[in-house]
Amino acid sequence: MVTTLALPRLIARTQGSAGRIGAVTARDLAAVRHSGYWLVVISGFFEPVLYLMSIGVGVGGLVGDFTLADGSVVSYAAFVAPAMLAASAMNGAMAEATFNFFAKMKWVKLYDAMVATPLRPFEIALGELGWALIRGSLYSVAFLVLMVALGLTTAAWAVAALFASLLVGFAFGGVGMAISTLVRTWQDFDYIMVVQFGLFLFSGTFAPVESYPPVMRVIVEVTPLYQAVELIRDLTTGRLSWGSLGHAAYLVVVAVIGLAVAARRMNRILCK
Amino acid sequence: MPDEPLIHARGLVKRFGEFTAVDGIDVDVHRGEAFGFLGPNGAGKSSTMRMIGCVSPPTGGMLRILGLDPVRDGPQIRGRLGVCPQQDSLDPELTVTENITVYARYFGIPRRVARERAAELLEFVQLDERANDKVEPLSGGMKRRLTIARALVNEPELVLLDEPTTGLDPQARHLVWERLFRLRQRGVTLVLTTHYMDEAEQLCDRLVVMDRGKIVAEGSPRELIERHSTREVLELRFGEDALEIYTGKLAGIGERVEVLPDRILVYATDGDAAAKAVHDRQLSPSSVLVRRSSLEDVFLHLTGRTLVED
The missing domain is CATH 3.30.70 (Alpha-Beta Plaits)
Known part of the structure; x- marks a missing residue:
């Protein structure tokens, strides 16, 4: 009797949970319609485009074509563009998962009201991540359209890269939230920004990691943005390998750990 | 089952590290009652309310809400509660109506039903004229009334009000009291905390007096006065x-x-x-x-x- 009831109950619970997660995302969508927040969101699109144009295309004119580790030759812009996509997926997700998430939790006390409803902390985290991914995917779609237009990838690979960029957003969103639950003051966000910018510069974004000194190369290779850049670059340049799967698996693990830590810490903070 | 209390606590304890906020209280609240926790700040009223609201796990003792275990069945219980917290936790990025409709979605209430209920509830708390305004310019009393309206959107069996009129001016307090009185007449079970004796006297059928985490007396306002004064x-x-x-x-x-x-x-x-x-x-x-x-x-x-x- 108990076992026959367990499955439908589990399904009912999962459905309820999915609905609640969606409700949190819907809350963010409702909020973004008001105030000047739209402008902030839209501005996020221009950053990777400016980098792509100034460095990818501008500096690329000086660098010329580029031989990758496996011997294939691509233009410098085609080398830099996927890295910009990965970085913008990171930045978009981190903007929501750090600053905004922290403000909602500690300052506006938004989640205090939410935990009084059937919502559970991990559902809040997933719902917030849902919005972060929607925001990130808007940038990714626009940027990928630009890449296809400039001949830096094909439409088919661009679709694959879009899914990869969602995974990147998921991973950084999870990590960002986990960090935000540990952060005590606004000043700590400056450190996060510095780390993010460091990752942006050195994750095989503008130069291949093979050109770094061995020690630095090892350090870079364990950081998540490097994994994200490599995954997306494999896709946009059409060079999938088992290594690509490894990068994807790495990001999945990071996302799951980040979310688990975030949910645990939120539970600690909100349900004292 | 019909006579089972909505809230049933025995030896309920809440500790924060070394500090004991709630020190072994016994409480039963029955359907249709207006029940109060009266006591000064720091008496353990809010900690008790948070445990009843299933957002704070008890440290010890036993607690059943609607016959369920608040730790195991938290989401299920919270779906049947209405909570008006001590500090307004309205969503400043949303309008007055959205504060109710968006909140309704957290309970899995369909959009259309949420809109209908929001309109009814805003009328009930006399905020229908502010339906499309942002929350920030509202007065303290209006915000509190909106919080009460929001707490009612899931048609709760039990409404928890933590210091519902603290910080309000006398006129705003009376408006809130009047609305709560109407709820009571409709048969909604109310549980409230207060450090205002007039509030307890006006709104509560029965109350407990709390001091330093313990219950020091229990009864109707009239009984308590007869017995202890x-x-x-x-x-x-x-x-x-x-x-x-x-x-x-x-x-x-x-x-x-x-x-x-x-x-x-x-x-x-x-x-x-x-x-x-x-x-x-x-x-x-x-x-x-x-x-x-x-x-x-x-x-x-x-x-x-x-x-x-x-």
Whole structure:
């Protein structure tokens, strides 16, 4: 009797949970319609485009074509563009998962009201991540359209890269939230920004990691943005390998750990 | 099952590290009641409310809400509760209506139903004219009423109100009371905390007096006054004099004398008779007031302290 009831109950619970997660995302969508927040969101699109144009295309004119580790030759812009996509997926997700998430939790006390409803902390985290991914995917779609237009990838690979960029957003969103639950003051966000910018510069974004000194190369290779850049670059340049799967698996693990830590810490903070 | 209490607590304990906020309380709240936790700040009322609201796991003892276990069945229980927290936790990025409709979605209420209920509830709390405004410009009383409306969107069986009128001006308080009174008439079970005795007297059928994490008395407001106080109270003031010297001089008048920093309370069945007795002893207070006993007096008698300490 108990076992026959367990499955439908589990399904009912999962459905309820999915609905609640969606409700949190819907809350963010409702909020973004008001105030000047739209402008902030839209501005996020221009950053990777400016980098792509100034460095990818501008500096690329000086660098010329580029031989990758496996011997294939691509233009410098085609080398830099996927890295910009990965970085913008990171930045978009981190903007929501750090600053905004922290403000909602500690300052506006938004989640205090939410935990009084059937919502559970991990559902809040997933719902917030849902919005972060929607925001990130808007940038990714626009940027990928630009890449296809400039001949830096094909439409088919661009679709694959879009899914990869969602995974990147998921991973950084999870990590960002986990960090935000540990952060005590606004000043700590400056450190996060510095780390993010460091990752942006050195994750095989503008130069291949093979050109770094061995020690630095090892350090870079364990950081998540490097994994994200490599995954997306494999896709946009059409060079999938088992290594690509490894990068994807790495990001999945990071996302799951980040979310688990975030949910645990939120539970600690909100349900004292 | 029909007579099962909505809230059933035995030996309920909440500790934060070394500090014991709730120290082994027994509470039963039945369907249709308006039940109050009366006590000063720090008595453990809010901690108790958070445990009942299933957002704070008990440290010890047993707690059943709607017959369910708050730790295991939290989401299920919370779906049937309405919570009005002490600090307004409205969503400042949303409009008045959205604050209710978006909140409704957290309960899995369909969009259309949410919109209908929002319209009804805003009318109920007299905010229908502000439906499309942002939340920020609303007054404290309006925000509190909106929070109450929001707490009702899932048609809860049990409504928890933590200090529903703290920080409101008298007019705003009366508006909130009136709305809560209407809810009570509809048969909604209300549980509220307060450190205002008039609030407890107006709204509660039954209440417990809490002090330092413990329940020190329980009953209806009238029962508590009868049991722990006299029918009337004579309040005496003696200008700038040190009041301690009057303790002896007033001995024997009324049933009991309490000396407060600014006044002396003489507990008596007949306040006027007590006032006459004071006069007969050639004492000349600067002011004399006879009033009915209140829960404030009950609290003072039980704990030796006043409710609102300043």
